Every structure is written in C-alpha cells, then in structure tokens.
Amino acid sequence: MSLSGVGVSPGRVSGPRVVVAADLPEPSSAPVPDALDVEAGKIGPAAAAVAAELSDRARSVSGDARSVLETTAAMASDPALIASAERLVRERSLPAPRAVWEAAGEFMTALRAAGGYMAERATDVADVRDRIVASLLGLAPPGVPELRSPSVLVARDLAPADTAGLDPDLVLALVTEEGGPTSHTAILARALGIPAVVACAGVLACDAPGLTVDGSAGEVTASDGVVRASARKSRPEWDGVGRLADGHRVKLLANVGSPADAHAAIAAGAEGIGLFRTEFCYLSAEEEPTEAAQREAYAAVLAPFAGRPVVVRTLDAGSDKPLAFLPMGAEPNPALGVRGLRIAFDRPELLDRQLSAITAAAADTGVELSVMAPMVATAAEAAWFAARARAAGIGRVGVMIEIPAAALCAEEILAEVDFVSLGTNDLAQYVFAADRQLGAVASLNDPHQKALLRLVGMVAAAGVEVGKPVGVCGEAAADPSLAPVLVGAGVTSLSMNAVALAGVGAALREVDLEACRALAP
Incomplete structure (x- = not known):
C-alpha cells in the first residue's frame, strides 16, 4: 500500500x-424532558466542566500547546453557544445533549460558510460540542x-x-x-x-x-x-523579536479573530496584530451590530495590544459568507461573486459605520491602528476604500492582495495606499482554481507552489520599488521553511496563528538576508 x-x-x-x-454518535431528540428549565440548566455546568478540564490541561503545558488549549477552553464557555442550546431546550423540548449538538451545528454552518480561517475553526467547535455532549451523557469524550x-x-x-x-x-x-x-x-x-x-x-x-x-x-x-x-528537531525557542541572524528586522505578528486569540498571541510573543478578522462580530447577528456593540467587541480584542501595531481587516463577507441581515441573493459561483469590499460599493454606509467603530475602539485601547480592505481587485477600488478610511480618521490604510489581478497591478495599488498584505490562502485558491477547503486538491494550495511564490515576489518587488511595506498574513507565513523565502523576496512582516510564532522566529534567526535572497523565487 x-x-x-x-x-x-x-x-x-x-x-x-x-x-x-470515531466522532461521538449524534444524540437523539428523544425522550422529551419532563422539566425544560431543569434540562436547560444542565448545559451551563457541563460546559463549565469542559472548560475547566481544558484550562487545567493548559496549565500543565506551556508555549504553543498552552495557548491552543486556553483558546479551546474559552470556546467551551462561550455564552452565545450555551444560550443558544438552552433556548433550543425550552423552545423545542429537546434533551440537553441534542440541544448542544444542534446549537453547535448552527455555529459550524456559519463558520464553514465564512470560508478560509473561519471555516477551519468549525473543527474546533465540533471538538467542544463533543466534549460537552459527552459530559452531559456521562461518557468519555472521543x-x-x-x-x-x-x-x-x-x-x-x-x-x-x-x-x-x-x-x-x-x-x-x-x-x-x-x-x-x-x-x-x-x-x-x-x-x-x-x-x-x-x-x-x-x-x-x-x-x-x-x-x-x-x-x-x-x-x-x-x-x-x-x-x-529519524532524528527530530528540538522545540524552538524565540525571544519575541523578529530578526534575522544579521539583525535585519522582520515583524512577526499574529492573526486573530477573537479576544481569546488575542490573549494567546500576547502569550506567544507576537509583536502586534497583522490580521484582525472582524467577522466574529457579525456571523451570528440577526441584524447589523450597532456601532457601540462593534466598538466594544473590537476593543476586547485590541486591548492586550495597547501601544503595539495592529492591522484590522474590514468585514469580509458576501454571498459565500452569508449574514442574516445582509441578503445577497443566489449566485452561480459565490467565490467569484459579491464578497469582501465589493459588498460596500452598494452599501457604503455599512463600511462607514464599521470604520467609525474601529477608530473608536483603537482610541479606547491605545493601539497603533492600520486598517485594510479584503478582496480588492483594482487600483480604483483601493483608492475608493482609502478615501473612505481616511475620511473616518484612519491614518494608515492598506488593502489585501488575494486576487491575482491585484498582484499583477501591485505597483498601481501601492500608489493609492500605505501598505499591502498578501492573503496567500485565498490567493492560492484563485491562482490554482482549487478550493482551499477541498482535500482532493489540497496539494495545489501548498504555499510552496512556484506560481504562488512568483506572485508574492512580484508584489514584494513592487513594495521595494515604491518604499512601502508588504506583509504576508496567510498561512504561508506560518511555515518555518518558507519564511526565509518570503523575507528574501522582500516581504517586511509575517503574520500567523499564535502557535506558529516561535517556530518561525527561531527559523529566521538561523539565516541572514543574503541567504534569504538566494532562496527567493
């Protein structure tokens, strides 16, 4: 074989x-509980027990493992998940295990529809679901x-x-x-x-x-x-400063999408936030969150990074990332439809309200704010976004390069903004026409693919030419073997999940800029 x-x-x-x-079997909807309030009351303690067990495990380890377990513990005690399950018990007379199963399913559906990083977090929710259900049933979790x-x-x-x-x-x-x-x-x-x-x-x-x-x-x-x-490498050690062996600085930043992510990033030594995904504020909302609600939610994520640089990405939603309050209609190919910044062209007030909330949250927390837009295809779109962001009082404005057209016109786009950040996950799936969530074509989404690296090199070269920063915030940045290649191409910052920071930081300390440039495509 x-x-x-x-x-x-x-x-x-x-x-x-x-x-x-195998996964935990799907719990039954029968029998109907005798006392619905009593049944609903079982969910909170079960979730708390799971969160406590994960927190205990987190305290027994360190580094990457600890931050992942702390994040999962926070998911287990998520008030929205618990409240949704309790509501299902009361409204549909479901047993507590079934209610947790269905409530988690709603969250997982929304995450998978969101695509990208958010879709990958559906596995995390399934794990938390199974642990809570097992606790309710008195079973050992899978x-x-x-x-x-x-x-x-x-x-x-x-x-x-x-x-x-x-x-x-x-x-x-x-x-x-x-x-x-x-x-x-x-x-x-x-x-x-x-x-x-x-x-x-x-x-x-x-x-x-x-x-x-x-x-x-x-x-x-x-x-x-x-x-x-074969012999294995020892666990990497990193002092929290991104630099090469010759002292050349490369900012090592974190990708975050929740307060738990932010705290894990600080614990892992992140120098700042390179990608703050704001979708968490919208995914389960029945109506657009108010500016005040957004301000509070964003501030909870930004607070641990007071005095540090943060890059906030505006809402990345659309037909393939449905929002209850934002009906988009059916599209034959949602991945190529109205998503990201494109939804703001017909609804600029939605973007303006978010920009206002982001600006206020940054002022509340004392972070060094930058804001960027997703799914930008042309220099004209970049200019449109930059004008609205600057009108909202944002001093440093950028866009994501995740569409091949934007990579090919990087110099023109950089003329309109202060920086760009390469989203290599989406860029790869568009370059190779390969759905990043489909295992059958996973090899095409490997960030080592030459076509992808050549596009990264083109964008980085444009940044060097005009003297503006070019970062990478896709998971290509999280690969210790690929990080020197990206730096050699001219990338100035790398942003990744917190657990990858130490490995990338340690790998960069082993090479100088000349060696990195020799590896570049």
Whole structure:
C-alpha cells in the first residue's frame, strides 16, 4: 500500500499504527424532558466542566500547546453557544445533549460558510460540542487514546485540543484523511517537531500493522510496525523579536479573530496584530451590530495590544459568507461573486459605520491602528476604500492582495495606499482554481507552489520599488521553511496563528538576508 497526501511537517518515521476513535454518535431528540428549565440548566455546568478540564490541561503545558488549549477552553464557555442550546431546550423540548449538538451545528454552518480561517475553526467547535455532549451523557469524550509506546497516529482529523496535548516522545507521526496545509494539525505538528501528512485519502481503510510516514514528500506506506525514527528537531525557542541572524528586522505578528486569540498571541510573543478578522462580530447577528456593540467587541480584542501595531481587516463577507441581515441573493459561483469590499460599493454606509467603530475602539485601547480592505481587485477600488478610511480618521490604510489581478497591478495599488498584505490562502485558491477547503486538491494550495511564490515576489518587488511595506498574513507565513523565502523576496512582516510564532522566529534567526535572497523565487 502506498498513499499520497500533503506533507506539512518534515521527517521520515515508521511505527505501529494507532487509529483515533470515531466522532461521538449524534444524540437523539428523544425522550422529551419532563422539566425544560431543569434540562436547560444542565448545559451551563457541563460546559463549565469542559472548560475547566481544558484550562487545567493548559496549565500543565506551556508555549504553543498552552495557548491552543486556553483558546479551546474559552470556546467551551462561550455564552452565545450555551444560550443558544438552552433556548433550543425550552423552545423545542429537546434533551440537553441534542440541544448542544444542534446549537453547535448552527455555529459550524456559519463558520464553514465564512470560508478560509473561519471555516477551519468549525473543527474546533465540533471538538467542544463533543466534549460537552459527552459530559452531559456521562461518557468519555472521543479523542486520542492513551499511548503506551511510540506510534503513528491516524485520524479523520484532529481537534486542536487533541493535537496540543500530544507527547512528541510517543507520537512518531500524524496522518489525517482531511485537513490541509493551513489546518491547526499542520501548524501544531510543525511546532512540536512531529512529521505529519494531511489530506491522505484512504489511510483510515488501511489495516497494515504499521505505517511509514514521510512528512516532507507527503507519502504514507504500509510497514511492519517496527519503530524506525529519524532524528527530530528540538522545540524552538524565540525571544519575541523578529530578526534575522544579521539583525535585519522582520515583524512577526499574529492573526486573530477573537479576544481569546488575542490573549494567546500576547502569550506567544507576537509583536502586534497583522490580521484582525472582524467577522466574529457579525456571523451570528440577526441584524447589523450597532456601532457601540462593534466598538466594544473590537476593543476586547485590541486591548492586550495597547501601544503595539495592529492591522484590522474590514468585514469580509458576501454571498459565500452569508449574514442574516445582509441578503445577497443566489449566485452561480459565490467565490467569484459579491464578497469582501465589493459588498460596500452598494452599501457604503455599512463600511462607514464599521470604520467609525474601529477608530473608536483603537482610541479606547491605545493601539497603533492600520486598517485594510479584503478582496480588492483594482487600483480604483483601493483608492475608493482609502478615501473612505481616511475620511473616518484612519491614518494608515492598506488593502489585501488575494486576487491575482491585484498582484499583477501591485505597483498601481501601492500608489493609492500605505501598505499591502498578501492573503496567500485565498490567493492560492484563485491562482490554482482549487478550493482551499477541498482535500482532493489540497496539494495545489501548498504555499510552496512556484506560481504562488512568483506572485508574492512580484508584489514584494513592487513594495521595494515604491518604499512601502508588504506583509504576508496567510498561512504561508506560518511555515518555518518558507519564511526565509518570503523575507528574501522582500516581504517586511509575517503574520500567523499564535502557535506558529516561535517556530518561525527561531527559523529566521538561523539565516541572514543574503541567504534569504538566494532562496527567493
């Protein structure tokens, strides 16, 4: 047997195969509870117990694993999830486990519709859902079994809390049927130094006693189960300052989308925020959040970064990211439809209200504010956004480069704004016509692809030419082997999930600018 997937963490090992248990069975809608208030009252304590267990686990570890477990604990105690489940008990007479299941399903549907990073967080919600349901039913939650000897772990997918708790001395390698290069499994595997292959179709059907995993080539083959492991890198250490071996500075920033993300980023040593996704404020809203509500929500995320640089992205929504208060109508190809900044062309007041709330939240928290728009295709669109942002009192304005047309016209776009940030996740899927959520084409979304790197190089060169910063905020920035390539191309900042910061920071300290430039496309 020989299978192929996407290699996301290097190394070659062989060992016995251990399969992670299947997901928790879907709970029944029967029987109808005798006392609805009593039944609804079970949900909060169960969620609190799950959050407490995850918090206890977080305190027992450090670094990347701790920040992931703290974030998952915060999700478990999310008041919106608990309130939604309690409402389902009272309104539809559902048992508490079923109510939690359906409430979480609503959140997961919204996240998947949002696409990109938000879609990847649906796995996190499913993990929290299963833990709360298991607590309500008195069952052990599904997850990684106790390992007594070094093994290759195989799963459909792994939740962040499971991955964060893995012991690198016992987990020789990870192989998942789902996931992609930007998944939490990929990022944490690199941080832990565990070889990993994702999007490996058919691996769960394999009944061989063992597997050989090549995390560089993305190859998985049957083996006799004897442990054969190559030397591993030690866990990276980083002092929180992004620089090369010769002292050349490269800002290392965090991608955040919630207060929990922001606190995890501070704990991981982020120098600032390179991408603040504001969609969390809108996803479950039945009507547009008021300026006051937005201001409060944004301030909760920005507060830990007082005195530091932050880049806030305006609402990235549209037909493929539906919002209840923003009917867009059906589109034959939503990924190419009205999304991102495009929704503001016919609804400029929506953008203006958000810009006002962002400006106020920045003033409340004392951050160094920059704002950028998503899904910009032309210099004219960049100029339109910049004018409205500056009219709102924002001094530093940029746009995201995630459409090939924008990359090809980067110099003209940079003439209209103060900086650009490359969203390599969306840019890759548009360059290769490959849905970033589809495992079957995950290899095309590998950020090492030459066509993608050449576009990054073009944009970075335009930035050097006009003397304006060019950052990368897609998961290409989170790959320690790719970070020097991006810096060599002229990229001035890298923004990533908090768990990747130490690995990237340590990798950059090992190379100088000349070596980085030699790697550039």
